[in-house]
Amino acid sequence: MLDPRKLRLLRELSRLGTIAAVAQAANFTPSAVSQQLSALEREAGTTLLERTGRTVALTPAGRVLVEHAHAVLKELERAAAALAAIGGEPSGPLRIGAFPSATRALLPKALAELARAHPGLTPMVSEIDPADVAAALRAGELDVALVHEYDFVPPVVDQGVRAEPLFEEVMFLTNRASIRAARRDPWILATPGTLCHTMAIRACQAAGFEPRVHHHVDDFDTVLAFVAAGQGVALVPSLAAAAPPDGVRLTPLPLRRRTLVAFRSGYGDHPAVCAAVAALRATRPESALSVSQGWHSTADAG
Known part of the structure; x- marks a missing residue:
């Protein structure tokens, strides 16, 4: 019998x-990872990995x-969700991840609504960059997370994660008409490696x-304070x-940021999710644009 915990490690590899x-x-x-994968090979009865020095590659069987x-782990998640639904009213810890502007602007009202509708749940919030959400969901460190994507930055497809749209926003440029x-x-950008940073770089390149x-x-309130102090422009x-x-003018652009709620792909029917x-x-x-208006493709922001 193949161990699902070892299958998760193979999927991550x-x-x-x-x-x-x-x-x-x-x-x-x-x-420990090497030992678990070796044990999985014994369970499977075939070679799953090709090891050459420090490098490892999957064999055709792997x-x-x-x-x-992917399919097995998704079905196990669905089974867990179905069992949780039998229990009735959702209760227990609910681990929520969110990017900073969502933590400040969205979560306080959402948490109050959650407490009103489902007092048995105990939300536990962690700030996290959207680029790190998929790994945290797959690892079971989060149950649900708010993520975003931008024009110029297409979404990353991950078989272990499902994301549903919530709303989209207009992007603004500070103190310039285009x-x-x-x-x-001079520009004020987010930390390299974040989606916000990539979006700004690509928007400038398109121009x-x-x-x-x-x-x-990374904090937009601080970004606007820097702009007000004459330290640069920003999106x-x-x-x-x-x-x-004061001192910050905002010009709307034909660019959008879209916020989605993400969870493990088999947990769509989990009561807490x-x-x-x-x-x-x-x-x-x-103030957000309705998702029913349709999401916009990459636009000329020049």
Whole structure:
């Protein structure tokens, strides 16, 4: 019998590519991961990995097993969700991940609605960059998470994670009429590796230039304070633009940020996840564009 816990490690290896990366994601030692994968090979009765020095690659059998692992793990998640539904009213811990502007602007009302509708649930919130959400969901560190995607930054497809749209926002440029007009300005961008950073870089590239980055700041309130202090220009979403400080002008652009709620692909019917999604939908900001208006493709922001 194949052990689902070992199948998860094999799935992570197919995604991450190295034993060390799997160990870090799973909070194991590399030696423990290697031992578990060796045990999985014995259970499968065939070679799943090709080891050459420090590199590891999946064999054809390993790739076949990974495809089945996606289906097996999803069915186990569905089974857990079905059992939880039998218990009636959802209760217990509910681990929620969110990016900073959502934590501030969305979650307080959503948590109040969740407490009103389902007092047995105990929400536990952690701030996390959307780029790290899929791994945290697959590892069971989160149950549900708010993520975002931008024009110029297509979503990352992950078989272990399902995401449903909540709303979309207009993006604003500070103190300039267009991105092209800001080509000689210093820029304030998010930390490299984040979706916000990638979006800003690609928006500038689409306008024909590479931005001169002077500051890396992730909190949009701080970004606007830097803009007000004359430290540069920036792109900010409407959630962060409700009350800009003096000295900050905001120009709407034909760019959008879309917020989605994500969870493990087999947990769509889990009572706690359904409760969280319902609370988020009930309290999403009135100023946001309705998803029924249709999501926009990448636009010319020059």
